[in-house]
Amino acid sequence: MKIINLKSRFFFINEFGILFFIIFSLLVVSFLGQYSAFNGEFDGFVQKHLIRIVAGLIIMLLVYLIGLKIWNNFAYVFYAFTFVSLVVVGLLGSVKLGARRWIDFNFFTFQPSELMKLALILALARYYSLLSPLETRELKNHACPFILTLLPSMLVLKQPDLGTAGILFCVGICMIFLSGFPFKTFGVLIAAGLSLCPFSWFFLYDYQKKRILSFLNPDSDPLGAGYHILQSKIAIGSGHILGRGFLQGTQSKLNFLPEKNTDFIFTTIAEEIGFLGASLIILLFCALTIYFFWVASETRRSFPWLLCHGLGVLLFLHVFVNIAMVTGIIPAVGIPLPFLSYGGSSLITFMISCGLIMSALSRKKQRIGV
Amino acid sequence: MSASEKAQKDCKTRAKIIIYLVIILSLTLLAKLYMLQIHSFKKYALMSDKNRIRLSPVLPKRGRIITSDGKIVASSAHKYRLIMDYCSDKVFEKNLNLLGKCLTLSDQEKQRIIRARKSARPHMSFVIKDELSWEEYAGVSMDLFKFSNLSLETAYARNYAMPLEFSHVIGYVGKSDDAVQILTGKTGVEAFLNDQLIGKIGNLQTEVNALAKKVRVTDFVEPENGADIVLTLDSEIQKYVYDVISEERAGACVVLDILEGEIIAMASAPGFDANLVSNKMTYNQWKDVAANQLFPLINRAAVCVYPPGSVFKIVVAFAALSEGVITPWNRIFCSGGVKQDDRVFHCWNRGGHGYLDVCGALSWSCDCFFFEVARRLGVEKIIKYAKKFGFGSKIGIELPNESAGLLPTKSWKFSRHGTSWKPYETMIVGIGQGALLSTLLQAAVMMGKIYTNDYNFAPTMIKGKKKERGLAPIDQKPLEIIKKALRQVCLYGTASRSCNAEYGISGKTGSSQVRKMKTEEAGVNQKKFDWKFRDHAFFVGCAPYNAPRYVVAVLVEHGGGGGAVAAPIARKVFDKLMERQK
Numbered sequence: 001m002k003i004i005n006l007k008s009r010f011f012f013i014n015e016f017g018i019l020f021f022i023i024f025s026l027l028v029v030s031f032l033g034q035y036s037a038f039n040g041e042f043d044g045f046v047q048k049h050l051i052r053i054v055a056g057l058i059i060m061l062l063v064y065l066i067g068l069k070i071w072n073n074f075a076y077v078f079y080a081f082t083f084v085s086l087v088v089v090g091l092l093g094s095v096k097l098g099a100r101r102w103i104d105f106n107f108f109t110f111q112p113s114e115l116m117k118l119a120l121i122l123a124l125a126r127y128y129s130l131l132s133p134l135e136t137r138e139l140k141n142h143a144c145p146f147i148l149t150l151l152p153s154m155l156v157l158k159q160p161d162l163g164t165a166g167i168l169f170c171v172g173i174c175m176i177f178l179s180g181f182p183f184k185t186f187g188v189l190i191a192a193g194l195s196l197c198p199f200s201w202f203f204l205y206d207y208q209k210k211r212i213l214s215f216l217n218p219d220s221d222p223l224g225a226g227y228h229i230l231q232s233k234i235a236i237g238s239g240h241i242l243g244r245g246f247l248q249g250t251q252s253k254l255n256f257l258p259e260k261n262t263d264f265i266f267t268t269i270a271e272e273i274g275f276l277g278a279s280l281i282i283l284l285f286c287a288l289t290i291y292f293f294w295v296a297s298e299t300r301r302s303f304p305w306l307l308c309h310g311l312g313v314l315l316f317l318h319v320f321v322n323i324a325m326v327t328g329i330i331p332a333v334g335i336p337l338p339f340l341s342y343g344g345s346s347l348i349t350f351m352i353s354c355g356l357i358m359s360a361l362s363r364k365k366q367r368i369g370v
Numbered sequence: 371m372s373a374s375e376k377a378q379k380d381c382k383t384r385a386k387i388i389i390y391l392v393i394i395l396s397l398t399l400l401a402k403l404y405m406l407q408i409h410s411f412k413k414y415a416l417m418s419d420k421n422r423i424r425l426s427p428v429l430p431k432r433g434r435i436i437t438s439d440g441k442i443v444a445s446s447a448h449k450y451r452l453i454m455d456y457c458s459d460k461v462f463e464k465n466l467n468l469l470g471k472c473l474t475l476s477d478q479e480k481q482r483i484i485r486a487r488k489s490a491r492p493h494m495s496f497v498i499k500d501e502l503s504w505e506e507y508a509g510v511s512m513d514l515f516k517f518s519n520l521s522l523e524t525a526y527a528r529n530y531a532m533p534l535e536f537s538h539v540i541g542y543v544g545k546s547d548d549a550v551q552i553l554t555g556k557t558g559v560e561a562f563l564n565d566q567l568i569g570k571i572g573n574l575q576t577e578v579n580a581l582a583k584k585v586r587v588t589d590f591v592e593p594e595n596g597a598d599i600v601l602t603l604d605s606e607i608q609k610y611v612y613d614v615i616s617e618e619r620a621g622a623c624v625v626l627d628i629l630e631g632e633i634i635a636m637a638s639a640p641g642f643d644a645n646l647v648s649n650k651m652t653y654n655q656w657k658d659v660a661a662n663q664l665f666p667l668i669n670r671a672a673v674c675v676y677p678p679g680s681v682f683k684i685v686v687a688f689a690a691l692s693e694g695v696i697t698p699w700n701r702i703f704c705s706g707g708v709k710q711d712d713r714v715f716h717c718w719n720r721g722g723h724g725y726l727d728v729c730g731a732l733s734w735s736c737d738c739f740f741f742e743v744a745r746r747l748g749v750e751k752i753i754k755y756a757k758k759f760g761f762g763s764k765i766g767i768e769l770p771n772e773s774a775g776l777l778p779t780k781s782w783k784f785s786r787h788g789t790s791w792k793p794y795e796t797m798i799v800g801i802g803q804g805a806l807l808s809t810l811l812q813a814a815v816m817m818g819k820i821y822t823n824d825y826n827f828a829p830t831m832i833k834g835k836k837k838e839r840g841l842a843p844i845d846q847k848p849l850e851i852i853k854k855a856l857r858q859v860c861l862y863g864t865a866s867r868s869c870n871a872e873y874g875i876s877g878k879t880g881s882s883q884v885r886k887m888k889t890e891e892a893g894v895n896q897k898k899f900d901w902k903f904r905d906h907a908f909f910v911g912c913a914p915y916n917a918p919r920y921v922v923a924v925l926v927e928h929g930g931g932g933g934a935v936a937a938p939i940a941r942k943v944f945d946k947l948m949e950r951q952k
Contacts, residue, residue, distance in 0.1 A: 133377030178384050180377060234421065237406040237414025250422045254579035275407040279400050286396040293389055297382075309385060312392075320395050327402045 016358055022288045023354055026339040027053050029281060030347075032246070033269045033340055037261035040247050045261070045342065052344050056351035063355025064362070071356065072303050075119075075126035079148070082119040085112040086155045113156045113164045114345035118352055120172055121310035123148055128179040129303035136180035145176050162208055163333035167317050174313045175306060211332045231256045232264055232326045235271040236278070243274030261342040263334055267326045282323065285338070289316040295361045304360040311353045318346075422577050423588065429552050430569030431526055433596030435540055435559060438634070438833060441605040443536050444560070446526040446553075450507045452498040454487075455519035462487065465517055472509040473499065501527065501650070528553055530644045532605060535612040537641040538669035539603060539769075539831070542648040553648075558669075559599065559831065561770045569596035600833040602632035610946050612637040614939055619901065620927040622670035624814040625943060626829050628822050628912070629919050631836050633767070633829045635943075636811070638670040670925065672765075672772045675807040679882030680735040680864075680932065681908050682756070682802025684816065684852060686743055687728050689755035691848035695746040698851050701725040704738035710794045715741055718881070732855035733863030735879060737801050744800020749791065752799055753777045758825050759816040761808050768831045775812055778805035803883060810908075814923035817877075817910045819844065820852060821918040857915060864933040868941045869911065873948050876918075877911025877940065879932030896930035904928040909936035913944045920947045 034049045035042065063071075071078075089112050124145050128136065135141050149172025157165035177186055201209070214229070235251035244250065249271035252260045260268045270278035292312030296305045315338055322337040324330045336346040406414065435444035452473075454465065466483065469475060475483075479499070486496045498520070502510065507522070514520060528543045530536065541558020545551040552571060555561035572593030576584045607625060615623045616639040625635035642659055659666060668674055690696045706722035707714045717723065717737040723730070731739035744752060756762060762777035776782075778799060780791040798804035819827045825842035856876035860869035864879040883905055896904045907929030912921045922940045929935035 133374050133381075136377070174388065178381065178388065180381060180384075231421075233406060234414045234417045236403070237410050238418035239407050240411045240415070241408060250577065251418060254422050254577060254585055256421050256579070270403070270407070275403060278403055278407070282396060282399050282403070286392065289392050290389065293385065293392075296385065305381075309388065313388065316392050316395070320399065323399050324402070327399070327406060329398070329402055 016361065018291060019288075019354065019358065019361075022284055022291065023339075025284055026281075026288070027057075029269065029284075030340045033265050034261055034342055036247050036249065036272060037252060037265060037268045037342070039253055049342055052347055055344075056347050059348055060351040060355040060358070063352050064358040066355075066359075068304060068307075068356070068359040071122060071359070072126055072129070075122040079119040079123035082112055082115045083152060083155075086116055086152055088112075090155060090158060111345040113152075113159065113161060113168075114349045116152045116156070117164075117168060117171065117314055118349060118356075120149060120152060120168060121175065121307060121314060124172065124175045124179075125303050125306035125310060128175075128306055129301070131179075133180065137182060139182065139185065142176055142179075142181055145172065145179075149173065149176070160205055160208075161334070162204075163321065163335040166333070167314070167321065167335065170317055171310060171314050175310050178309050179306060214331075228258045228264070229326075229328050229332055231258065232267045233328050235267045236327060239271045239274040239278070241275050243270070243272045243277060246272055248272060262336060263322065263341065264326055265340045265342065266323055266337050269340070281340075282319075285316070285319040289319070292357055295357050299360055308357060308360050311357060315350065315353065422579075423575060426574045426576065427552070428572035428574050428590075428593045429525060430571060430593035431595040432528065432543070432553055432569065433567040434598045435567075436598060436600045437603050437605040437608070438601060438632075439604050439606060441531065443531045443601075443605060444540050445529050445531070447529045449500075449525050449527040450502040451500050451523045451525055452502060452510060453521045453523050454496060454498050455521070461519070465520065468513075468516060469498070469510075469520075472513045473506055475499075526553060528645075528648045530648070532609060533644040533646070534641040535605075535609050535637065536603075537644045537666075538638040538671065539601070539608075539636050540644065541770075542642075542644045544648065557667075557770065559601070559768055562768045563599055563832070567596040567599060570594035602627075602630070602634060602829075602831055602833055603636065604634045604950075607635040607943075607946065607950065608637060611635040611943055612639065612641065614942050615639045615924070615926075616641075618926045618929060618935070618939075620664050620670065621929065621939075622674070622810050622925045622927075623939065623943065624671050624811055624921075624923045625947065626814055626818050626921040626923075627919060628818045628827065628829075628921055631818075631827065631829050632833075633831045634920075636671045636831070638668070640664050640666040642666040669769070669771075670810065670927065672767060672769055672809050672811045675773050675775050675809055676906050676908075676925065676927075677804070677806055677882040677884075678761075678802040678808045678813055679880035679906065679908055680802055681813050681816075681878050681880035681910050682761075682806065682808075683732060683735065683740050683800075684820070684856070684878055685756050685759050685761070686740055686747070686752055686800050686802075687732055687855070688759075688848050688852050689747055689752055690743045691728065691851060692755070692845055693747060693751055696728060696743060698728055701727050702731070702739045702742050704731075704736050706738070708738050708741045708797070710741070710745075710797060711792060713794065715794065715797060728851060729855040729858055732852070732878065733858040735859075735864050740800040741797040744797050745793065747796075747800070749779060749796040749799055752796070753779050759819055760812050760828075761806075761816070765811055765815050765828055767811065767829070768835070772811070773809050775808040776805060802880065810923050810925045813908065813910045814921050817912050817921040817923065820849065820856075821876075821912045821921065823849065856912070860911070865909065865911075865937040867933065868938040869944075871913070871941065871944060871948075873913055873944075874915025875911050875913040875941070875944055876915060877909055877937070879937055880908030880910075881905040881930070881932045882908065884928070901928050904930050905932075907932045907934070907936040909933075909940045911937075911940050911944065914948070919951075920944065922947075 031050060031053065035046050038045050127145055131141055149169060153165045153169040156168060231251060235249065235257050238244070238251065249268060251257045251271055252268040257264055257267055269281065289312045292308050292315065296308030296312070299305050299308065318335055318338045321330065321333060321335045325332055325335065336343055338350045339347060432446045434442050436442050466480065483498055511522060514522065530540065539558055541560040542556055543553040543560050544556045546554040552568065555564040555567065560567065570593060573591040574587060575589035577586050577588050579585050611623045611625060615621045615637050618639065620639060622638040623635065624633065626632070627634050646655055647659070691698065703725050704717055704723040706720045707716040718735070723734055723736045726734065726736050726739050756777055762775055764772045764774050783789065783791050795804055799806050815827065815829065818829060819825055823844050823846070825844055826839040828839065830836050853876060856878055857874070859865050859879065860875045860877055865877055869875045869877060885903055905928070907926040908924070909932050910921070910923045912918045922943045924936040924940045926935045926939065
């Protein structure tokens with residue numbers, strides 16, 4: 001029986017056709033984008049990136065094979081473990097680019113804050129799945145999830161990593177909202193939170209203040225804080241409809257673009273493939289997010305429902321914040337673009353997400369409840 | 371509907387809200403992308419190009435200047451400059467130490483390099499060494515691979531083969547004032563024909579990265595080298611003339627070939643080293659040139675103006691004969707002085723010349739004769755003929771700052787000094803003194819006009835540039851008498867001591883006063899005066915007599931007497947010319 005079960009789980013091509021199409025498209029774009037961002041040199045970084053992609057695919061399958069039940073059962077443990085590693089990284093982590101974010105295992109480094117995103121979603125989904133729909137209408141039951149959200153957010157904010165902290169916080173709030181937090185109270189709290197925003201100015205670091213100021217007035221210092229965004233806008237803007245062509249992006253090849261393979265990978269790609277290609281990428285991300293939500297709507301249980309929504313929100317927040325940042329809609333915050341940015345932690349986080357989504361969908365097919 | 375179902379429905383509503391939010395935000399991104407990539411494409415494309423494209427000029431090779439006998443007197447030679455791109459302090463120090471091994475850099479030079487780096491604009495390259503010797507070039511280019519940010523650049527240096535002899539004719543070059551800093555002619559033929567010599571600047575379009583480091587060449591427009599210029603001047607004659615005239619403190623000499631209408635030598639002494647002025651000159655070297663009391667930078671042949679003195683008497687005599695105020699046989703008595711406006715105007719010969727006809731007056735350069743002739747002519751008529759013979763206007767030679775000289779008239783005097791013309795001034799103009807000013811070249815051209823019988827005679831300095839003006843024949847009758855008189859000058863007149871050559875020289879001497887002479891100084895040897903108070907010595911002549919071909923005009927600044935100082939120099943030049951003609 002178990003063997004048949006395992007076998008049926010491998011017949012995923014039919015079931016996951018759309019998901020695989022989107023993910024493979026994104027991974028192909030990711031590879032080519034990195035290849036271009038490293039000036040067409042395969043050896044070294046791009047090779048490493050390809051290995052990460054393959055490793056990510058394997059991890060995705062492993063996560064899928066583990067099954068949602070185990071993830072459900074170990075959600076709190078996972079959360080606790082990640083939380084502890086966050087504390088550890090705050091104390092002992094290695095410093096890169098002025099921030100304490102990484103744990104350095106000898107052969108690879110890892111950002112617990114990336115893992116925290118998943119752990120938070122899993123933990124919140126687990127928490128709410130244990131509540132009855134009526135219990136979610138009571139305010140006191142939301143206190144615990146709020147603390148679960150706030151604590152890691154504060155820790156990440158101290159690293160300092162405003163972007164990731166904001167995303168953690170937003171994902172948590174979204175999940176609390178989705179689980180059934182009273183509508184009116186939510187509205188009031190959001191309004192109150194927004195009105196308090198100006199006071200947060202006093203808690204920001206200098207470089208964060210500078211970014212916000214340069215965002216509000218980008219021409220004030222085109223070679224200083226506003227430089228990155230301006231160069232990014234120039235790169236995207238000069239792409240036109242069809243772009244400059246693969247490997248022909250001058251802004252990225254000539255290093256006018258900062259962080260061209262990580263946070264600004266979208267710029268690198270948009271310069272070379274133009275409006276048509278870039279909007280296709282946005283549509284792919286949008287489709288993937290909606291696919292996540294669709295999987296959620298297909299499940300009947302509250303743990304996978306919340307999990308899928310959480311992962312969808314997480315994915316889309318990354319996409320939106322990153323692209324909005326590189327196109328100059330919002331101030332510069334360091335958020336990687338899912339799948340496309342160079343870097344293992346982010347890639348693996350989203351591959352795990354996809355694995356979880358696959359589990360959720362397959363469980364729905366098998367009609368096995370938690 | 372149970373409470374549980376209601377709650378489930380509520381959750382679906384919330385999920386829908388999230389989906390709508392996702393769609394709205396995605397559309398926002400697409401709209402922004404549209405704004406950037408399609409709506410504002412032109413703006414950003416321009417900014418992108420500005421970012422990455424650098425245009426750098428590629429200098430053409432400046433044209434050579436060649437003399438008529440084929441000697442290359444001005445040429446452009448490659449020079450190599452060592453350029454360093456902008457780099458960090460650490461890299462700079464390392465490079466400087468490494469450089470010390472393949473170049474010999476003195477501490478002073480090192481200091482200069484450090485200063486150059488400081489004054490260079492951020493991220494811009496700067497010059498390490500401007501002119502590398504061949505050994506240095508070889509040494510550096512061997513080791514160039516060791517440095518990431520060093521490059522060798524080719525430029526051109528101007529090289530003059532006969533820098534002193536041709537200094538005023540060819541002039542010198544300097545860097546242009548704009549950013550290109552191409553060598554540009556500053557004086558002489560270099561300046562006058564700069565457009566032809568300079569060529570066309572090429573363009574190297576390179577892509578640079580954010581650190582302004584060149585990445586690749588995107589476009590290259592080759593420079594067009596400048597055209598060569600062939601002068602009518604003869605290097606051998608020029609050198610000879612310059613050497614002869616240099617024996618005096620200051621002077622000039624012009625040699626014309628009137629058959630060809632060409633200038634074959636034009637020298638001004640003292641000359642300056644054009645190589646020094648054009649290329650690298652230290653402050654002290656410049657000071658030596660600039661503060662020199664003899665003003666070596668001035669061209670005494672075509673730019674400096676002098677009162678022509680007795681040389682001008684040729685014009686006055688011709689005017690008088692043409693206008694009929696005298697006949698060739700008319701004699702006028704010279705007593706050694708003429709009284710006019712309560713002043714006595716002396717002849718240079720205080721004893722007087724007695725009765726003289728026009729030939730005799732020219733031969734002995736009698737002043738009293740010309741005082742009388744000028745008085746009869748009136749100033750306007752003298753000026754009219756002076757203009758015909760080329761005085762008072764530029765000859766149109768290929769030099770940028772040729773002087774026109776000055777022909778004083780009644781209206782000129784009134785507008786200049788606000789006073790009316792006095793009769794004695796006409797008399798002074800009649801002997802080529804007073805406000806009258808001309809260049810040596812004008813005097814030479816006057817001789818050219820006489821011996822080509824053509825008012826339109828105008829010499830050129832550039833081969834193939836002879837202008838066809840058509841003939842404007844000079845009235846032969848008075849001209850023959852003038853020619854006869856000029857021959858007599860050299861046979862038994864003022865220049866007879868030095869210019870009585872077998873091939874036959876005709877000419878006229880001139881000694882123009884530079885100040886009002888005091889009565890007690892009359893007849894005193896000029897050499898007893900201070901140098902700067904001595905007369906300017908002139909001689910203009912033409913030879914050979916049978917077939918006039920060469921005109922030589924000599925000026926010795928403050929030389930004393932024209933017959934004693936200028937004529938012997940002219941004789942030497944004529945001898946040289948005749949020797950060459952054989």
